[in-house]
Amino acid sequence: MERSVTVMVNGRTHTASVEPRLLLVHFLREVLDLTGTHVGCDTTSCGACTVLLDGVPIKSCTFLAVQADGRQVTTVEGLARDGELHPVQQGFKEEHGLQCGFCTPGMVLVAKALLDETPDPSEDQIRWAISGNICRCTGYQNIVRAIQWAARRLRGEPQEVGR
Amino acid sequence: MSPTREDLDGIGVRVKRHEDDRFVRGRGRYLDDIKLPGMLHMEILRSPYAHARLRAVDASKARALPGVVAVITGQDLAAHNLAWMPTLSGDTQAVLATDKVRFQGQEVAAVVAESPYIAKDALQLIEVQYEPLPPVVDPRKALEPGAPLIRDDKPDQATNHIYHWEAGDRDATERAFREADRVVTLETHYPRCHPAPLECCGCIADVNPATGKATIYMTTQAPHVVRTVFALVTGYPEHQIRIISPDIGGGFGNKVPVYPGYVVATAASLLLGRPVKWVEDRTGNLTSTGYARDFHMKGELALKGDRIVGLRVRVLGDHGAFYADAQPTKFKIGLFHIVSGSYDIPAAFCEADGAYTNKAPGGVAYRCSFRVTEASFLIERLVQTAAYELGVDPAEFRRRNFIRKEQFPYRSAFGWVYDSGDYHRALDLALEKLDYARWRRDQEEARRQGRLIGIGLASFTEIVGAGPSHTFDILGLKMFDSAELRVHPTGKAVLKLGTRTQGQGHETTYAQIIASELGIPARDVEVQEGDTDHTPYGLGTYASRSTPTSGAAAAVVARRLREKARKIAAHLLEVSEHDLEWEPGRFYVRGAPEKGTTIQEIAFAAYTNFPPGLEPGLEDVCYYDPPNLTFPFGTYAVVVEVDRGTGQWRPLRVVAVDDCGVRINPMIVEGQIMGGLCEGYGIAAMELITYDEQGNCIGSTFMDYLLPTAWETPRFELYETVTPSPHHPLGAKGVGESATVGSPAAYVNAVIDAMVHAGVRNIDMPLTPDRVREALERAGLAE
């Protein structure tokens, strides 16, 4: 028995008729063709599917599309403005915060939510905030640097010189 | 006048990656992102039993479910001779089970439906009759007489024994052991773990009924090999098969084998005339795709005083139900016989036996460099153990037994010729940066306060870049690799290679090689990999082979183009070729440097104004057959503190000194190392796939197969030495797997070191809190 849902995704309103069992991540990927949000596991363990729900990071594989009715979702595709990268995205490029890129959308969104609330996080706060997102490639150290780069950029401070 | 190395983004520059833009925007194109018109979805039914006769498969209810297009069973495939396929190790593997199931998770049937939700619903409607058989989960028991026979499908297979393999000199080694004044022994199990890339495996098979062309998008690290294997197995003409490897979300060796799902999806597409997508779920990935390790090893060192005079190793390999390792044909256990490591050991012998068990097939994976992880772990644990027994500091013991710098190129007792190395320097640098002496004092002080601090070292030698054609092949295909370079009239270029990146940054690093060799800025070079229709033949990316093989090929082909460019330059400048000098991006007349021509001008001339008799264009392809492997090395030093109450341990310092020769992009090299140090920590601390007595897989989801998060993962301090490879055109060695190879022993040595004063000798990985506490209790150290 399908239900109608209306979700605002990256600032645009979408209405669709979906099965209640359709997971939000599949709604985004298959119905809206926003494939930047990824699936990495089947036990809510990896965070590759992270999106922002009303600004708060959640695992979209463990949330039904019908639950998103009337809510606002931000995916990685919604971060850049007029093609210009969000400072968090830029930070990941600057600091080699990604290798295969599969965990990156989730990391970037969690980082954005963190910095929205905590503009000057300590390294511990950063590692704690991303502890729900698994990365297999980077060993996390450059992800931390990427987020610190973005934090400085958002605070209007100079970047570290040379490494 | 000439652009600098930094202007060009050449070798040695920390160039930011070209590929990052699409990934940070979420516009990567991974397998599951691809949608084709008319595409169907496939899900696989997996066996709940580890060992059982397959009596019947009734798919009638599943076929009747609306939205289901087809259900394929082993019998269906058998009718087309596709129920079995060859493995990369020369064995056979079931595509879909016909007679028996041989491991929990084995593929039994496949549903093709309009959506993956419906396909999953249909799986539950397939009724399978199994007749359980006693499972064999211990490789030692598998080799005992009377053990249940797993591979009764093979006519000449009377037992569960797969191979016996030897390397080295048995007699010389026996002699060394007889003459030794001490023998140090260590038995250890390198447990089964899993590469677990964040993206699971999958494919979209699109056999076009109108043209006959089979286009298969596939998460594969070795697209050309797959194409050839498909052609050989199915009889489908090779030129009508196109394998496209899109963006890959991590490989680590998990995406080298040919999995049953790929074959079934292709057969389904051929049958149905529509594209068929199969993406496994994480449970399928962990229970059925190529796991890593599972080696039971016994190592012995023969010592005279504090010098190692002999090494003897016995290995029992647990290979699961099918011998499906991806490794060079000649070597049953890969490059394991690098096990003499960084040490000058005059006599060495290694023998190995492989056993079938009722577990998933595999073994060579997870950044192992073809079993170098196992070998490196064993020798570094053995050396540490010997140091303790002799009462010699573990760093000093290594120093006394290292191959010395003057001895390179060094022929080991197993016959490998190590190209270059300076092990003492790497060790000394690691100890200096760690402040080893101070930590030894702190350890003493901590002990007096009842705290347990440990310092662990590992001085690994890697062996990568497979490999020279005289020794290396996979299924007969020699292990060269390739680079095809074409420069366009406006001076931009496209570089196509036979390797396939899964996050290693090839779109940037290969371009840097061209920048240095030809003076075309790296940003003007487009790198293409992964599409077998459009790239030269190669063996793919795994075992850290890309830089040693295709990196060399890229340098060689660029140099060939430079030589052709010289001819064109001579023509443009109206001088003889011999009067020309080269600086990056430009030829100029010797003695008159202002009289020159840029590579961009030369490129244009290659199409518009080339000398008579010279072929137009500026392109070439190089197939590079490496003369030798390369031998990256390093020393890792780890300090840990152990909680005497819970058995938990955490690293306080991780210092890594790596030497991979010339670093094409130091930023990317460091990224590879940190990723490997994290994997090494996970393997040492928490990663495990195991099976209970009934053959049930424990470690089939991320709830049980544990991966470290940013919170547990320590901070890494990276340093380098640079000892170029003498035979590689760029002096580069490759580095992708060094840290996964070298670091587990460093972590384990550190934990043992914290407790060795109370008699603890060994704890097998993973060093989970309960295992550590058990050792603490036996040593009288527990809280």
Place this chain on the structure above:
Amino acid sequence: MYPPPFDYFAPTTLEETLDLLARYGDEAKVLAGGQSLLPLMKLRLASPSYLIDINRLPGLDVLDDRPGSGLRVGALVRHKTLERSDLVHRRYPTVAACAPLVADPLVRNLGTLVGSVCHADPQGDWGAVVLALDGHIVARSLRGERRIPASEFFVGPLTTILQPDEMVTEVHLPDPGPRVFGTYFKLERKVGDFATVGVAVHLSFQDGRVASPGIGLTAVGPTSLRARRAEALLRGQRLSEALILEAARTAAQEADPSSDVRGSAEYKRQVVRVFVTRALRQALAAQPA
């Protein structure tokens, strides 16, 4: 990865919700955070025919305490809210210690304490805390309301005393008074792992003596457990090293763990002992001289 089909309701009033529960009973499941339920459904280990989404019900996000009356944790209070609550940090330190250790930061944004308690996984953290604090579970149905003591609530693994037509609207934790000590230790092999062992220790002091001791145990029995004999040893006593060691040993004996891949039963008992020891030593150290 793909849940089986079900029908879905998103009621806007409590009456509507209770009506649905009365009608569909044990074929229905309440959906709040969904961070325990949906994973089970995705693995097809649970297949309810009806999901009743209570996220639109007003007033269920109540988190307050009235003097003498205790803390009310409404059914829609997320773990994250507890983690950040000033009130919780000031007055309910056991809750404050546990909240950040539940699952991972993303799950904490959606999951709820009440949902976790109703899920009754013996490896779930909140059960031990609610037991240690002597909480009550407030359950509503068309038949009325009942307050169930935590000690009666957990019946077996993933099984509570709730009737199919009942929904929990809040958990109620009594006011511990001004001199309270509380902490929660969790042995997890990594963030997001279920507890190998979890220990909640909650005590208040009166005239320097222990009053209302609560020791709750996670993952060492078929349900969350309370170490009552250990508590009895502490009640009315002044803390001392010797008493601490004895109480810890007793608590370890009261645990009923199973051997599994996380460790042997004996190992888990040792960890219970170590955690209770460390918690009580902290309590002793925190006391004014």
